[in-house]
Amino acid sequence: MAKDKRERICKEDEPLKGRDVLALVLRRLSIDPDNPKTELGFAWREIVGERLYPHVKIVDIKLNTLVLRADHPSWAQLALMQQRRIVAELGRRYPTLGIKTIQLIT
Numbered sequence: 001m002a003k004d005k006r007e008r009i010c011k012e013d014e015p016l017k018g019r020d021v022l023a024l025v026l027r028r029l030s031i032d033p034d035n036p037k038t039e040l041g042f043a044w045r046e047i048v049g050e051r052l053y054p055h056v057k058i059v060d061i062k063l064n065t066l067v068l069r070a071d072h073p074s075w076a077q078l079a080l081m082q083q084r085r086i087v088a089e090l091g092r093r094y095p096t097l098g099i100k101t102i103q104l105i106t
Contacts, residue, residue, distance in 0.1 A: 036094045036096050036097050037061060037097065039093075039094065040058070040090070040093075040094055040097065041058060043093065044057075044058060047086060047089050047090065047093075048079070048082070048086060051078075052075065052078060052079055052082070055070055055071045055072065055075035056068050056069070056070050056071075056075055056076070056079045056104075057069050059105070061097060061099065062103075063098075064098045064099055064100040064101065065099070065100070065101050065102065065103050066086075066087075066090065066099045066101070066102050066103070067102075067103045067105065068102060068103065068104050068105070069104070069105050069106070070104055070105070070106050071106070072106065073106050076104040076105075076106050079102070079104055080102065080104060083101070083102045086102060087099060087100065087101065087102065
């Protein structure tokens with residue numbers, strides 16, 4: 001049987017702490033947690049709120065536009081009604097992303 005050469009999650013039968021496991025997974029997926037785009041993804045629930053979060057997801061950032069997907073046109077409309085607040089919060093938290101507008105697709 002071939003030996004797995006990947007880094008072990010635990011050493012000497014002692015489990016790693018949760019933050020160490022998360023860091024390992026992010027590293028394996030080549031995700032930089034300090035990148036503003038990654039931070040935006042982690043904070044999305046807090047930014048849009050509990051009501052919109054399950055229905056409106058980030059798709060991409062194109063130039064200065066945050067592209068979102070809503071699971072129903074009604075949720076897209078509610079998100080657009082909050083566009084000014086969301087864009088202001090994004091500008092406050094992540095000014096380097098330069099997001100000025102939102103585009104919603106369903």
